Amino acid sequence: MGTKIYVGNLPFTVTEKDxxxxxxxxxxxxxxxxxxxxxxxxxxxxxxxxxxxxxVATKAMAEMNGKDVQGRPVTVTxxxxxDPNRPPRRxxxxxxxx
Numbered sequence: 021m022g023t024k025i026y027v028g029n030l031p032f033t034v035t036e037k038d039x040x041x042x043x044x045x046x047x048x049x050x051x052x053x054x055x056x057x058x059x060x061x062x063x064x065x066x067x068x069x070x071x072x073x074x075x076v077a078t079k080a081m082a083e084m085n086g087k088d089v090q091g092r093p094v095t096v097t098x099x100x101x102x103d104p105n106r107p108p109r110r111x112x113x114x115x116x117x118x
Contacts, residue, residue, distance in 0.1 A: 021050075032063045036067070047071055
């Protein structure tokens with residue numbers, strides 16, 4: 021499956037193509053995903069890159085963390101799975117629950 025890394029603090033102008041171009045020099049990419057706001061269609065400023073090789077992913081994290089991308093220092097760490105027990109961030113159901 022590969023090793024997935026988190027890339028945060030991205031400028032909102034970065035595209036999936038840009039993200040691919042930033043990380044492809046390190047090695048084979050399995051998947052590149054830029055998280056988008058479903059209402060505005062604009063980037064949320066973070067994404068995920070999955071490498072085929074763990075050693076390549078580790079090198080990319082070390083070298084890219086803090087690197088300037090279009091004027092912003094990006095945060096690059098190992099991706100962590102979502103906690104299934106975590107409550108949702110927002111409640112779009114307008115009813116109050118007591």
